[in-house]
Each structure stands twice: as C-alpha cells, then as structure tokens.
Amino acid sequence: MAKLNIVLFEPEIPANTGNIGRTCVATGTRLHLIEPLGFHLTEKALKRAGMDYWKDLDVTTYINFEDFLERNPGAKIYMATTKAPHVYTDVKYEPDCFIMFGKESAGIPEEILLEHQETAIRIPMIGDIRSLNLGNSVAIVLYEALRQNHFDHMRLEGKLTKYEWKPE
Numbered sequence: 001m002a003k004l005n006i007v008l009f010e011p012e013i014p015a016n017t018g019n020i021g022r023t024c025v026a027t028g029t030r031l032h033l034i035e036p037l038g039f040h041l042t043e044k045a046l047k048r049a050g051m052d053y054w055k056d057l058d059v060t061t062y063i064n065f066e067d068f069l070e071r072n073p074g075a076k077i078y079m080a081t082t083k084a085p086h087v088y089t090d091v092k093y094e095p096d097c098f099i100m101f102g103k104e105s106a107g108i109p110e111e112i113l114l115e116h117q118e119t120a121i122r123i124p125m126i127g128d129i130r131s132l133n134l135g136n137s138v139a140i141v142l143y144e145a146l147r148q149n150h151f152d153h154m155r156l157e158g159k160l161t162k163y164e165w166k167p168e
Contacts, residue, residue: 002095002149005030006138007077009065009112010103012038018054019135025053027146028153032098033061034068065112072098077119079108080141082131084120091121093145095152104134 006029011017017033024031041061062068069075076097080088093099099121102108113120123132123140131137146154 002146002152003028003030004093004142004145004149005032005075005096005098006142007032007034007068007098007100008103008134009034009100009108010036010038011134012104013134014039016104016134020138021057021059022053023135023139023142024058025056027142029058029142031057031059032068032072033059034065035061035063037061038103077116078141079113079116079120080122080137081108081113081120082122082125083107083113084122085117086121088121088123088141089144091119093148095149097145099138099141099145101134101138107131 004027006020006024008017008020008031011033017037017039021031023029060071062071076094078088078091078093078097078099080099080101100108121141123137125132132140
C-alpha cells in the first residue's frame with residue numbers, strides 16, 4: 001500500500017501549509033515540516049485553511065534538514081524545483097517515497113539540490129513565471145505519484161476507483 005510523504009522545507013505561508021495539510025488528509029499522505037516555519041502551528045490562518053482536517057493529519061516536524069535525514073534514514077527523496085532536469089511525470093514514485101518542496105520565497109537551497117540532482121523534478125511551465133503556488137505544486141505532483149501507485153489505498157466504501165469501475 002502506498003504511504004507517500006510530502007516534505008515542506010521551511011514553509012512561510014500558513015494558508016499554503018493548511019491547504020497542503022488538507023490535501024494530505026484527503027489522500028492519506030504524511031506531512032513533514034522542516035523548521036524554521038514562517039508561522040506557528042496554532043495560527044488561525046493555518047487552521048482556517050486546513051479547516052477541521054488538521055486534527056486528522058499525520059504530521060511530523062523537524063528542527064532542520066539534518067534532523068529530517070537522521071529520522072528518515074534511506075528515504076528516497078524527490079526534490080521539486082524549477083531548476084530540475086526531470087519532469088515530474090518522467091520518474092517512478094515508490095509507494096513510500098518523499099516529495100520535498102522548498103519555501104515559497106526561495107525554494108530548496110542549492111546545496112541540498114546539488115546532493116539530490118538525480119531525483120530533482122520540475123513541473124513544466126511557459127514564460128518567465130517564477131513558480132506555481134506551493135499548494136498547487138504539491139497537489140499536481142502528489143496526485144501523479146498516487147496515480148502511479150493506482151490510488152491503492154483511496155477506495156472508500158460505496159465508491160469505486162477508475163480501476164474498479166465497470167460500465168454496464
């Protein structure tokens with residue numbers, strides 16, 4: 001069963017993190033937050049964006065990237081960045097992989113990206129746009145990873161996935 005992981009490196013905007021938390025609850029995905037955070041986890045904006053889902057979120061915080069690596073030894077980490085050579089749809093997401101996104105103002109630091117070039121991924125965009133909204137980026141990549149894993153844990157009672165539905 002796929003148990004994917006979203007990692008936010010030093011997120012700055014509480015509403016983005018709240019929306020991502022809600023997406024994680026809806027998909028059974030774990031959320032990992034690497035400090036420092038640009039807000040407190042008790043902030044109203046975070047709670048409002050995550051609504052009543054935050055209490056159901058599987059979330060872990062880390063004091064820094066080294067703490068994250070120490071507590072997740074051997075983790076397969078895909079680094080989402082506008083500078084990546086690989087398009088996010090061109091990689092195979094393992095059922096327990098980690099997909100990391102950088103802070104809104106600066107992304108993932110270059111020194112971390114240099115160590116993970118082979119697993120750096122990007123969402124194609126046209127023009128000179130800096131990047132997509134963090135919440136949108138997470139949703140785009142996460143749902144591709146879930147699709148590749150056949151949405152295997154997302155079947156709800158009475159609802160069928162595309163793979164189970166048979167037209168009459």
